[in-house]
Amino acid sequence: MPTDTLPQPGKTPGKPAGELIRLERVTKRFGTNTVLDHLDFSVDAGKHVTLIGPSGSGKTTILRLLMTLLKPDEGTITVDGQQLFPASDKQVREIRKKIGMVFQQFNLFPNMTVLRNITEAPVTVLGMSRDEAGERARDLLDLVGLADKRDARPTQLSGGQQQRVAIARALAMRPQVLLLDEVTSALDPELVAGVLDVLRDIARSTDITMLCVTHEMGFARDISDQVLMFDSGRVIEAGSPEKIFNEPEQARTREFLSAVL
Numbered sequence: 443m444p445t446d447t448l449p450q451p452g453k454t455p456g457k458p459a460g461e462l463i464r465l466e467r468v469t470k471r472f473g474t475n476t477v478l479d480h481l482d483f484s485v486d487a488g489k490h491v492t493l494i495g496p497s498g499s500g501k502t503t504i505l506r507l508l509m510t511l512l513k514p515d516e517g518t519i520t521v522d523g524q525q526l527f528p529a530s531d532k533q534v535r536e537i538r539k540k541i542g543m544v545f546q547q548f549n550l551f552p553n554m555t556v557l558r559n560i561t562e563a564p565v566t567v568l569g570m571s572r573d574e575a576g577e578r579a580r581d582l583l584d585l586v587g588l589a590d591k592r593d594a595r596p597t598q599l600s601g602g603q604q605q606r607v608a609i610a611r612a613l614a615m616r617p618q619v620l621l622l623d624e625v626t627s628a629l630d631p632e633l634v635a636g637v638l639d640v641l642r643d644i645a646r647s648t649d650i651t652m653l654c655v656t657h658e659m660g661f662a663r664d665i666s667d668q669v670l671m672f673d674s675g676r677v678i679e680a681g682s683p684e685k686i687f688n689e690p691e692q693a694r695t696r697e698f699l700s701a702v703l
């Protein structure tokens with residue numbers, strides 16, 4: 443498909459590339475457990491950043507903070523220049539519109555067709571007409587390779603197909619940022635490649651900013667502009683995929699990679 447016919451969810455012509463997400467000294471505790479410890483990092487518009495690190499290191503917590511599902515105890519988070527906390531309900535709604543998230547569990551609406559799953563939020567939240575939302579949904583279903591499934595129900599699809607619908611549903615809101623949290627880890631191994639191919643395609647053909655938690659190191663190597671290695675709530679090492687995967691500086695990174703590669 444030529445790129446000019448793709449939905450290009452993140453396209454904002456003429457807008458200079460710059461910092462889209464910034465976390466400054468972000469601390470998050472659950473009781474006495476300090477999950478994020480004065481965390482700093484930023485993501486530039488259009489970049490693809492991958493978070494890797496051991497289980498429990500705080501990766502999902504970062505995505506939940508960005509989705510405003512959690513509040514930090516200290517520090518500031520800004521998305522597209524707007525501070526997330528404190529923010530009015532209206533500001534939070536505006537920020538949420540900029541961010542799409544795909545979860546490990548697909549969470550599709552089981553009582554709606556595939557097409558309706560994708561058109562529902564654009565119609566009810568963005569006020570898009572049903573016709574326009576339907577047209578965009580068809581383009582997105584082409585993009586994820588499911589044009590023939592638009593009238594199916596989620597239960598009639600494989601896990602990989604459901605996850606591709608979930609990706610299309612997130613893109614239908616034209617988010618500036620796509621947050622992906624281990625989107626293939628609940629899938630049977632033979633379904634993983636198809637979903638990763640779709641994400642590679644999106645990374646290549648749109649200018650959407652991606653912040654991606656994954657254990658798929660080959661995928662991370664392919665799509666990432668930058669890889670952040672987390673441990674105990676801090677970024678312990680950051681760099682290009684070549685640097686992190688070929689010449690990690692930290693012993694902890696080497697140890698982690700040797701366990702997962």
Ligand SMILES: Nc1ncnc2c1ncn2[C@@H]1O[C@H](COP(=O)(O)OP(=O)(O)OP(=O)(O)O)[C@@H](O)[C@H]1O
Nearest residue numbers: 472473475477495496497498499500501502503504
């Ligand atoms: N709602 C919560 N209440 C209490 N503790 C929590 C809560 N959510 C997360 N935690 C704790 O915070 C820490 C980080 O969790 P998080 O889910 O961010 O880790 P993760 O890096 O995504 O791990 P995984 O790779 O296993 O998904 C863990 O110790 C977890 O037990």
Ligand SMILES: [Mg+2]
Nearest residue numbers: 501502503623
């Ligand atoms: Mg997690």
